[in-house]
Amino acid sequence: MSFIFKSVDTVDTISREDFKKNYLDPRKPLIIKNLSKDWPAREKWTLDYFKEIAGDLQVDLVDNSKADPSKAINAKLASMKFGDYLDLIKREPTELRIFFLNLFKHSPELLKDIKIPKELMGGFIESMPAMFFGGTKAITFLHYDIDLPHLFHTHFGGRKHIILFDNKWKKRLYCIPNTTYALEDYDVANPDFEKFPALKGVEGYEVFLEHGDTLFMPTGMWHWMRYIDGSFSLTLRAWDKSLSRKMASLCSLFMHGAVDSLLKMTFKAKYAHWREKLAVTIAEKAYRNGNPK
Numbered sequence: 001m002s003f004i005f006k007s008v009d010t011v012d013t014i015s016r017e018d019f020k021k022n023y024l025d026p027r028k029p030l031i032i033k034n035l036s037k038d039w040p041a042r043e044k045w046t047l048d049y050f051k052e053i054a055g056d057l058q059v060d061l062v063d064n065s066k067a068d069p070s071k072a073i074n075a076k077l078a079s080m081k082f083g084d085y086l087d088l089i090k091r092e093p094t095e096l097r098i099f100f101l102n103l104f105k106h107s108p109e110l111l112k113d114i115k116i117p118k119e120l121m122g123g124f125i126e127s128m129p130a131m132f133f134g135g136t137k138a139i140t141f142l143h144y145d146i147d148l149p150h151l152f153h154t155h156f157g158g159r160k161h162i163i164l165f166d167n168k169w170k171k172r173l174y175c176i177p178n179t180t181y182a183l184e185d186y187d188v189a190n191p192d193f194e195k196f197p198a199l200k201g202v203e204g205y206e207v208f209l210e211h212g213d214t215l216f217m218p219t220g221m222w223h224w225m226r227y228i229d230g231s232f233s234l235t236l237r238a239w240d241k242s243l244s245r246k247m248a249s250l251c252s253l254f255m256h257g258a259v260d261s262l263l264k265m266t267f268k269a270k271y272a273h274w275r276e277k278l279a280v281t282i283a284e285k286a287y288r289n290g291n292p293k
Contacts, residue, residue, distance in 0.1 A: 018122070036154050041110075050086060059079060069262075097133060097138040134232070136229055142163075144167060144180050161208055171198075171281055174198065186199070
């Protein structure tokens, strides 16, 4: 037995009513092929264009390495000029990627190149459009977003491989206690099911995005990503309208952000190793008990 992958529904366009009924309310992922069809960004945004407008910007880089237990998750490995990085991912395979770059703060004119899809839902955090860049071989570890937003993830300039899991599988994915990410000791694309038996039978979705495709990921959805080509993505974030989900977001930010950081600073590697062992214990107990059902 291995992961059980389902396909993600794909549409060219969708009405607000259909989106709410079939994807937003049931918290189900969706690929929208033409959401960005009328965006100037779809044709305008290229690696060369970004180099021209922001090539001298200094950017922080991360890679596929397991997180250092003494540092914050996504702590920078190195930094370089944005233009040099863009040349690198065009020229050769690399694990280096840029995590959560607010390029709009540096170049606000870019906001004119996109359209917030308010026709589908409200609650967009318009001050926080984020961009992500990766070279061929770059991987984003398995996690869900700490503030629990809905995500509209539009890819540009190549292909991207994405694996998704509903949040109900949290324990079985070896979620590290007090965090929103999974144990990094298994390969999500090709896990060792004998070494990590709790992964057997976990249901998920597998997606391959191409240029211009938008993936809707509902609040709390786990995602793992691999850049097939040197390319980049834009993520638009939106709050769920329910008060309970807003409260859950605040709780997550406190417990998985402030509290976890305090414990890590206080107990360092000892704390990191303890919570990894606990993740294994919790996952295997859930597997033995058949959870979730």
